[in-house]
Amino acid sequence: xxxxxxxxxxxxxxxxxxxxxxxxxxxxxxxxxxxxxxxxxxxxxxxxxxxxxxxxxxxxxxxxxxxxxxxxxxxxxxxxxxxxxxxxxxxxxxxxxxxxxxxxxxx
Numbered sequence: 001x002x003x004x005x006x007x008x009x010x011x012x013x014x015x016x017x018x019x020x021x022x023x024x025x026x027x028x029x030x031x032x033x034x035x036x037x038x039x040x041x042x043x044x045x046x047x048x049x050x051x052x053x054x055x056x057x058x059x060x061x062x063x064x065x066x067x068x069x070x071x072x073x074x075x076x077x078x079x080x081x082x083x084x085x086x087x088x089x090x091x092x093x094x095x096x097x098x099x100x101x102x103x104x105x106x107x
Contacts, residue, residue: 012018015033022029038044043057067075074082 007021009018012021015031019031021027022031036042045057046053046055047057048054067078069075
């Protein structure tokens with residue numbers, strides 16, 4: 001399968017369509033019809049992981065799309081994304097040149 005060639009959760013027209021996709025592809029993942037809210041709900045409950053108690057089930061991913069290889073090195077996809085990000089993110093002078101960095105700002 002091509003990297004990223006899978007439907008994103010947000011592309012489904014509701015929970016029923018997502019559940020249908022799971023069933024059609026024999027993917028065994030539980031999915032509730034609603035997302036419960038409030039302090040007594042499952043996502044608000046603590047969980048123990050590797051001997052440590054985490055106060056709730058929420059996770060924040062600081063970086064999306066930063067995968068790596070088993071040996072800890074970045075994958076080709078990670079390198080490609082970094083280069084692509086750098087190309088569009090670095091502010092340029094009007095003529096396309098990179099701005100000069102003052103000596104004080106260099107590390």
